[in-house]
Amino acid sequence: MTQVVQTLDDFGRPAWLAAMILGFIVFWPVGAVILAYMLWSGRMNCGWHGRGRCGSRLGEHFERARSRIDGEMRNFGRGTYSSGNKAFDDYREATLKRLEEEEREFRAFLDRLRQAKDKSEFDQFVSERRDRPEPNTGATT
Numbered sequence: 001m002t003q004v005v006q007t008l009d010d011f012g013r014p015a016w017l018a019a020m021i022l023g024f025i026v027f028w029p030v031g032a033v034i035l036a037y038m039l040w041s042g043r044m045n046c047g048w049h050g051r052g053r054c055g056s057r058l059g060e061h062f063e064r065a066r067s068r069i070d071g072e073m074r075n076f077g078r079g080t081y082s083s084g085n086k087a088f089d090d091y092r093e094a095t096l097k098r099l100e101e102e103e104r105e106f107r108a109f110l111d112r113l114r115q116a117k118d119k120s121e122f123d124q125f126v127s128e129r130r131d132r133p134e135p136n137t138g139a140t141t
Helices: 002-011 013-026 028-041 052-078 086-131
Strands: none
Touching: 002 013, 013 028
């Protein structure tokens, strides 16, 4: 595999493009893998490794966006996310607390409902078993 990569590198970007196009023609996932490898490795001068101007700008933009989203999601999960509007944040927090309380009450209701159903089914089983006639074993006394 490394020999193929070295040979394509010797011929340059046109060889990589031809390999990618042939990959798409023969079996599209092969072309997609070659395209992804070309972008990732920087062979198109737009990779994540900062080769060329395009790669460095794209990489910086990607890293900034990823760190911003990670920070916002981390804060949102902790409940410390702020929209910038105090009234809205208070309203959202009160609504979330109310919904959490309703969820706890609903789960407790479902547990009581399941227990009542289980008790009813068990009582029915016991009464049917009690009312069932004694099986005749065939032995006479």
